Amino acid sequence: MKNRLKVLRAEHDLTQAQLAERLNVSRQTINAIEKGKFDPSLPLAFKAARLFKLSIEDIFQDEE
Amino acid sequence: MTHNEPEKSWKANNCRDTKSLAKWTTAWVVTMAIANFGPKFIWQENELLTLLAIVVNLAVGVGMILANKRHLAGLDELQQRIQLNAMAGSLGVGLIVGLSYSNLDVTGLIGFDAEISHLVIIMALTYMVGILLGNRKYQ
Numbered sequence: 001m002k003n004r005l006k007v008l009r010a011e012h013d014l015t016q017a018q019l020a021e022r023l024n025v026s027r028q029t030i031n032a033i034e035k036g037k038f039d040p041s042l043p044l045a046f047k048a049a050r051l052f053k054l055s056i057e058d059i060f061q062d063e064e
Numbered sequence: 065m066t067h068n069e070p071e072k073s074w075k076a077n078n079c080r081d082t083k084s085l086a087k088w089t090t091a092w093v094v095t096m097a098i099a100n101f102g103p104k105f106i107w108q109e110n111e112l113l114t115l116l117a118i119v120v121n122l123a124v125g126v127g128m129i130l131a132n133k134r135h136l137a138g139l140d141e142l143q144q145r146i147q148l149n150a151m152a153g154s155l156g157v158g159l160i161v162g163l164s165y166s167n168l169d170v171t172g173l174i175g176f177d178a179e180i181s182h183l184v185i186i187m188a189l190t191y192m193v194g195i196l197l198g199n200r201k202y203q
Binding site for chain 2: 021024025026028029031032037038040041044
């Protein structure tokens with residue numbers, strides 16, 4: 001699954017640690033999601049969408 | 065974008081759970097040592113004290129299990145996945161290697177007794193390797 005998390009984070013001038021704090025996860029998790037190594041759960045994807053005031057599809061895209 | 069602080073920092077909760085688990089684990093190891101060495105070195109084989117030490121060790125062990133459960137529940141989803149994979153590896157290796165080791169003992173192919181402590185060491189090492197590999201995979 002592709003995602004725009006890194007771009008959105010940069011647009012909002014947030015570090016990985018700051019975004020992790022806001023989403024209540026570890027920095028390692030943010031890093032793994034940004035690198036496409038780990039797909040977040042639906043609740044975490046919703047949380048990110050709420051934080052950036054976007055829809056889930058605006059952040060995460062299915063690669064198929 | 066909202067900049068509200070989360071109600072209680074995930075990091076703080078994680079830190080509290082880790083410290084709690086460390087305390088329970090230390091207490092369990094200490095009570096285990098007392099239950100093992102106490103009869104010989106402290107209370108000269110008094111059966112009542114030995115039984116009491118074993119019961120205390122068991123009770124502290126239950127506390128450690130609950131602390132571990134809280135710790136795991138407080139991890140985030142990636143960390144839980146790493147833990148799950150490490151524990152699956154540890155359980156699988158423990159079962160397979162443990163039974164093969166037991167067979168070696170039962171059939172007399174090894175000249176010493178297959179001790180449960182050897183199995184615990186294998187499982188602990190497998191778990192640690194699993195955690196290291198999991199963390200490296202998601203770096």
